[in-house]
Amino acid sequence: MSATAPTVAAVPANLAEHFPAGVVADTRKGYEGYVVGAAQLLQVAGAIRDKLGYNYLSSVTGVDYPESNQIEVVYHAFKTSGGPGLNFKVQADRNDPVVPSLVGLYPGAEFQEREIFDMYGVRFDGHPDLRRILMWDGFAGYPLRKDWKEPFFEEDLKPFASRWPGGDVRRSEESDPFGANVQYPPEFDPYEWTPETETAIYKLIQPKAGNGNGGHLKTDKLIVNIGPQHPSTHGVFRMVVVLDGETVVDLKPVMGYLHRNHEKIGERNTFLQNMPYTDRLDYLASMSNNHAYALSVERLMGVKVPERAEYLRVLMVELTRICSHMWAIGFLLNDLGAFQTPALYAIKERELILDFFEATAGSRMMCNYMRFGGVSRDLPAALRDENTMDFLRDLVNNRLSYAIDELDRFLTHSEILRSRCIGVGVLPAEKAIAYSAAGPLLRASGVDYDLRRADPYSIYDRFDFNVCTRPNGDVYDRYLVRIDEMRESVRICQQVVAGMPTGGEILAGKPQYNVRVPAGESYGRVENPKGELGFYVVSTGKTNPWRYHVRAPSFVNLTLLGEVCKGHKIADVVVILGSIDIVLGEVDR
Amino acid sequence: MYGSGILAGLGVTLKHFIDSYVDDLKFLGQRYYNPASLNQRQGTRGKGVFTVQFPEEKLPTPERFRFIPFLLYDEKPDGTHDDRCTSCGICAKVCPPQCIWIKRSNDPVTGRPVPQPAAFYIDIDICMNCGYCAEYCPFDAIKMDHDYELASFDRTSAHIFDKQKLDKPVAYYASLRPTDYAAEELVRAEEEAKKAAKKADAASKAAAPVAV
Numbered sequence: 001m002s003a004t005a006p007t008v009a010a011v012p013a014n015l016a017e018h019f020p021a022g023v024v025a026d027t028r029k030g031y032e033g034y035v036v037g038a039a040q041l042l043q044v045a046g047a048i049r050d051k052l053g054y055n056y057l058s059s060v061t062g063v064d065y066p067e068s069n070q071i072e073v074v075y076h077a078f079k080t081s082g083g084p085g086l087n088f089k090v091q092a093d094r095n096d097p098v099v100p101s102l103v104g105l106y107p108g109a110e111f112q113e114r115e116i117f118d119m120y121g122v123r124f125d126g127h128p129d130l131r132r133i134l135m136w137d138g139f140a141g142y143p144l145r146k147d148w149k150e151p152f153f154e155e156d157l158k159p160f161a162s163r164w165p166g167g168d169v170r171r172s173e174e175s176d177p178f179g180a181n182v183q184y185p186p187e188f189d190p191y192e193w194t195p196e197t198e199t200a201i202y203k204l205i206q207p208k209a210g211n212g213n214g215g216h217l218k219t220d221k222l223i224v225n226i227g228p229q230h231p232s233t234h235g236v237f238r239m240v241v242v243l244d245g246e247t248v249v250d251l252k253p254v255m256g257y258l259h260r261n262h263e264k265i266g267e268r269n270t271f272l273q274n275m276p277y278t279d280r281l282d283y284l285a286s287m288s289n290n291h292a293y294a295l296s297v298e299r300l301m302g303v304k305v306p307e308r309a310e311y312l313r314v315l316m317v318e319l320t321r322i323c324s325h326m327w328a329i330g331f332l333l334n335d336l337g338a339f340q341t342p343a344l345y346a347i348k349e350r351e352l353i354l355d356f357f358e359a360t361a362g363s364r365m366m367c368n369y370m371r372f373g374g375v376s377r378d379l380p381a382a383l384r385d386e387n388t389m390d391f392l393r394d395l396v397n398n399r400l401s402y403a404i405d406e407l408d409r410f411l412t413h414s415e416i417l418r419s420r421c422i423g424v425g426v427l428p429a430e431k432a433i434a435y436s437a438a439g440p441l442l443r444a445s446g447v448d449y450d451l452r453r454a455d456p457y458s459i460y461d462r463f464d465f466n467v468c469t470r471p472n473g474d475v476y477d478r479y480l481v482r483i484d485e486m487r488e489s490v491r492i493c494q495q496v497v498a499g500m501p502t503g504g505e506i507l508a509g510k511p512q513y514n515v516r517v518p519a520g521e522s523y524g525r526v527e528n529p530k531g532e533l534g535f536y537v538v539s540t541g542k543t544n545p546w547r548y549h550v551r552a553p554s555f556v557n558l559t560l561l562g563e564v565c566k567g568h569k570i571a572d573v574v575v576i577l578g579s580i581d582i583v584l585g586e587v588d589r
Numbered sequence: 590m591y592g593s594g595i596l597a598g599l600g601v602t603l604k605h606f607i608d609s610y611v612d613d614l615k616f617l618g619q620r621y622y623n624p625a626s627l628n629q630r631q632g633t634r635g636k637g638v639f640t641v642q643f644p645e646e647k648l649p650t651p652e653r654f655r656f657i658p659f660l661l662y663d664e665k666p667d668g669t670h671d672d673r674c675t676s677c678g679i680c681a682k683v684c685p686p687q688c689i690w691i692k693r694s695n696d697p698v699t700g701r702p703v704p705q706p707a708a709f710y711i712d713i714d715i716c717m718n719c720g721y722c723a724e725y726c727p728f729d730a731i732k733m734d735h736d737y738e739l740a741s742f743d744r745t746s747a748h749i750f751d752k753q754k755l756d757k758p759v760a761y762y763a764s765l766r767p768t769d770y771a772a773e774e775l776v777r778a779e780e781e782a783k784k785a786a787k788k789a790d791a792a793s794k795a796a797a798p799v800a801v
Contacts, residue, residue, distance in 0.1 A: 352633060385628045
């Protein structure tokens, strides 16, 4: 096992002793953690949270094992004080999977459990709102089960046999027209059918509607749909809002409009083929996505990443953080009504960084830069008419810190920004942890939790930087945390540029196009600009992953959107959403 | 003072406004359509706006920029083309969206596979420009292009590039990526030399009288 990879090992030895009835250690080769009986799950999870202190449920996901006719639900819990996590699983019968819901203990599980219900058909007992979340409601089947086939399905695993050596080109839509693999629910009639999600969503929030806000005004309650096509939703994202006058009474996010079954694609792909697909998740931070995926697979492979590659990785990832935060701040201001000027000032600096990415990796946003055991290319000798190292030194030592200071001067003390942001969308620390909020959202609520410090990966333990927190948990604090974090990222970049070894390997071993990954499971996570990005990978020792799950920070952070928006004006909803900073490529996957 | 924050912010806007004219003065009307100015405008020293007057003026693509693969051939002295591709199929196997189709050719007499593609297709609608084909090709036979202006009126047949459309001379590649080309040629020359030495070695061994 690589010393620098994040580890989810070192479980407390006493968990199985604590619950002799329902807990056994997971002894499958390459697996870790415990298998908990469904009947004991609530009790065990309660003890894990309250007695052992694993108060942060990072990821919940499912894995299909048709051979043993089981669907496994995998939980990864961590402590916000830092350190390795605890991994526990529940196995359910594949024909009728039922698992108790953990939403009561960890509200952050709400959307993730809905996703498992959607993708695997696992019913969660006691879940407050168990509906499909990414697929549409008339959809039949469970797309992540191993026996499910998509339209235009060709083969279970890539590479497809039809490509070589007898590659007769054909376009899939011509040879396999949409139809053969499309399933509809029984008795489905497209003309008569009304989407259940719609009625369900209105039913859910309707009882709370009614007249009067208790004050002196007589107001009507009104349901408003913001999105999916609405500029302030940052993509195709929809919020169903119940308003009392202008005040938000309830809010339900609706997502999945950009769903492409990324995880199923990932399970058809070979391990290496997934790397460019991760670029398309949070497309503003492709380098970070590469990094997280590389870490989780490297952990299984046990590769040691060469020194220079580690430095290059950290440099790229920290520059990405600056890009992403610049974008977030710029477009938060757009959401506030300061159209384009702050956004353009912010992304102007991003332009320089993207130029650097393009010169090094070959693409501005879809970088596809990292490989298992290193990176794909070393720095180029020159960038335009300048030596690359000179360009980098100039960028991180002068230009970026100046730009951040300027942005700070431009916005931070603006009375308009302050009056729109201070006290809006307040998220207390306990709630932030309970809802599994991550990244700047969590740290703006005063929780000192940054994976680079709490569970160091790569070579972050070598650099001097602060974990930025703010106490109030409102939109303004999230803005300030992003400004602070950019400064810290610049500091890290300065140390990287100064300390980077010249020359040396950038990839461990020979470049391999078909890596075999030893059997086992691995959860690699990094501090993405948006929050904790995790990849849960299960390998069976072959060239394609058995399970490839993305714990997307934007997706999990949306769980608390409704909670945070309640009681605010409808105009603030847009700002609160902007301060959470979502990217729909990652939310919908 | 209430309002001082807004005023300070407006000061920043004013500074940006003035800065956008400083470059103009410096280049005296030569700010656009001028490579020297473009480097200054788009670099770390650029203080004004980053605007590029597309399409009259285009951002130069860096050497490593990747957009849609193409196939390389060496030109023989007699003018015929010598494909570098041996139809080994590694690019088709590594391609993440599986957009490469290769038909291997067989010897008409023996029926054995011949190291040459009979047909080679890339569906550019499916290609995700990841660059794996170029990265993992052991023969430097497939490389990523720089030509990103591919819009066409027909998305069916026009977007499936066949071998004729994909084939480009090595000289074209050398002009796109001079640094990579030089490095690769160095490695190729070394390998050639090694092979030649081995051959010579074997030949001299064979020619030498066998000691009894």
